[in-house]
Amino acid sequence: xxxxxxxxxxxxxxxxxxxxxxxxxxxxxxxxxxxxxxxxxxxxxxxxxxxxxxxxxxxxxxxxxxxxxxxxxxxxxxxxxxxxxxxxxxxxxxxxxxxxxxxxxxxxxxxxxxxxxxxxxxxxxxxxxxxxxxxxxxxxxxxxxxxxxxxxxxxxxxxxxxxxxxxxxxxxxxxxxxxxxxxxxxxxxxxxxxxxxxxxxxxxxxxxxxxxxxxxxxxxxxxxxxxxxxxxxxxxxxxxxxxxxxxxxxxxxxxxxxxxxxxxxxxxxxxxxxxxxxxxxxxxxxxxxxxxxxxxxxxxxxxxxxxxxxxxxxxxxxxxxxxxxxxxxxxxxxxxxxxxxxxxxxxxxxxxxxxxxxxxxxxxxxxxxxxxxxxxxxxxxxxxxxxxxxxxxxxxxxxxxxxxxxxxxxxxxxxxxxxxxxxxxxxxxxxx
Numbered sequence: 027x028x029x030x031x032x033x034x035x036x037x038x039x040x041x042x043x044x045x046x047x048x049x050x051x052x053x054x055x056x057x058x059x060x061x062x063x064x065x066x067x068x069x070x071x072x073x074x075x076x077x078x079x080x081x082x083x084x085x086x087x088x089x090x091x092x093x094x095x096x097x098x099x100x101x102x103x104x105x106x107x108x109x110x111x112x113x114x115x116x117x118x119x120x121x122x123x124x125x126x127x128x129x130x131x132x133x134x135x136x137x138x139x140x141x142x143x144x145x146x147x148x149x150x151x152x153x154x155x156x157x158x159x160x161x162x163x164x165x166x167x168x169x170x171x172x173x174x175x176x177x178x179x180x181x182x183x184x185x186x187x188x189x190x191x192x193x194x195x196x197x198x199x200x201x202x203x204x205x206x207x208x209x210x211x212x213x214x215x216x217x218x219x220x221x222x223x224x225x226x227x228x229x230x231x232x233x234x235x236x237x238x239x240x241x242x243x244x245x246x247x248x249x250x251x252x253x254x255x256x257x258x259x260x261x262x263x264x265x266x267x268x269x270x271x272x273x274x275x276x277x278x279x280x281x282x283x284x285x286x287x288x289x290x291x292x293x294x295x296x297x298x299x300x301x302x303x304x305x306x307x308x309x310x311x312x313x314x315x316x317x318x319x320x321x322x323x324x325x326x327x328x329x330x331x332x333x334x335x336x337x338x339x340x341x342x343x344x345x346x347x348x349x350x351x352x353x354x355x356x357x358x359x360x361x362x363x364x365x366x367x368x369x370x371x372x373x374x375x376x377x378x379x380x381x382x383x384x385x386x387x388x389x390x391x392x393x394x395x396x397x398x399x400x401x402x403x404x405x406x407x408x409x410x411x412x413x414x415x416x417x418x419x420x421x422x423x424x425x426x427x428x429x430x431x432x433x434x435x436x437x438x439x440x441x442x443x444x445x446x447x448x449x450x451x452x453x454x455x456x457x458x
Contacts, residue, residue: 039097042066042127043113044104045085046075049173049195050127052182053102053134054078056171059184067093067113091116098122102130105198105221128200131171131192135204138169138190142290143204145235146212146245148336149283150193153212155311156287158183158191163304164296174330175312189294194235197221202231202238208293209239212286214249217333220363229253243289245282261289273299275306278343280315284308313443315343319450324432325351326453328446332360332439334371341378344435351433356413356424356445358385358438359402362395369397373405379435382410383424388440417444421452 042054045066051074058064058081065084068075079085086093091112094101101117101124117124125133135141144154151174158170159179167185171192175181194201199222214232219225233253236242242260244250245268254260268285269278276284284305291301310316319326325348331340337357344353357376359365365372365387376382384399384406403412413420424434436445 037099039063040100041098042102043107046072047104050104052171065095128195132203135190139188141190141206142208143206144193144210145201147215147217149212152283152311152314153287154193156305156308157290159308160291160301160304177309199231202234205238208241211244273302279339318446326434328436330439331437334368334375337375348433351431352380352429353433354381355379355435356383358440358442359387360439366397377406383413385413417448421449
């Protein structure tokens with residue numbers, strides 16, 4: 027971390043637009059720990075903004091030109107910020123340099139000689155968290171940044187080590203800005219293609235990321251083989267190979283994620299058996315196969331699955347872990363653009379559950395779409411029910427007609443997590 031202090035020595039105040047975001051808040055906290063003055067704004071305050079405020083950051087709710095402190099030297103903004111955001115407009119007027127969060131993260135990562143960048147369509151957060159956990163367990167110092175809440179350890183850490191670990195985002199193309207010592211691509215699909223200019227642009231960004239990685243690790247599929255086959259320092263795996271890692275305690279896609287984290291750890295000079303031992307004690311990432319309630323007759327699990335492939339892998343793993351249960355999936359589509367692109371695939375995968383409930387679309391930055399949750403419900407067929415209700419009213423419908431052993435799986439990346447406490451409250455009130 028000493029080198030980062032030297033490089034940013036003249037950078038006194040940084041302002042973050044969207045400071046409460048899962049990827050932005052930890053980055054702001056890292057800069058606070060480096061001794062910079064931090065300010066920022068977000069539409070809604072949350073525990074992350076509260077923590078930043080307690081550590082001395084100046085936090086504003088809502089966006090306004092007046093939020094920008096007069097001595098700001100750099101503005102960092104999340105991809106959710108529109109071009110007409112008043113703070114971005116004010117920064118431009120005052121000739122204050124502005125960088126997307128991903129651009130700033132890439133610049134920070136370039137200061138470390140052993141940067142590890144985790145890319146791919148699925149699994150980035152879990153693999154990053156697993157790798158950080160392995161290094162922490164082996165007492166190897168590193169700076170790391172995880173784009174989600176993890177269990178029993180912080181989402182970020184700082185040290186004077188030359189190792190920097192972070193997931194990198196393909197949804198805004200910022201993965202193409204990284205030139206890591208080790209680059210990982212866990213899988214390649216055309217998710218987020220609509221936000222970067224199409225599938226060709228998305229794949230070119232992945233290709234550029236791979237070319238700029240000194241060492242490349244990837245899981246073979248039709249896209250990755252085509253893009254990465256000529257890389258000079260490559261280590262590739264078939265997903266079935268990774269599933270054969272019997273010493274790893276996890277099953278299904280979680281075993282693949284763990285095996286990839288161990289592979290990176292080995293390239294950081296951690297013995298294979300030590301990496302496996304460490305990853306087997308991994309405490310998990312919030313909203314990733316998270317157990318929320320368990321009784322002899324009912325189990326409630328939440329997963330972040332929001333792409334058809336993720337939904338399919340989640341259902342497979344749930345079936346494997348709970349073979350005697352009736353699987354009831356509650357799914358919230360995430361983004362109208364994603365639903366429109368994959369509605370047939372979503373319907374096909376969700377129909378593999380025993381019963382399905384569809385919550386209203388989480389719109390994110392998009393207000394409307396031609397296809398909605400009702401359209402998905404109709405496409406799934408008779409086993410699906412559309413939930414056009416508020417969160418508190420949903421449990422009574424979901425828990426009606428309960429089979430003898432019921433597995434409730436709440437899937438989605440939006441605000442469907444708000445359903446969890448409502449379900450738990452309903453179950454506890456029934457003594458079940």
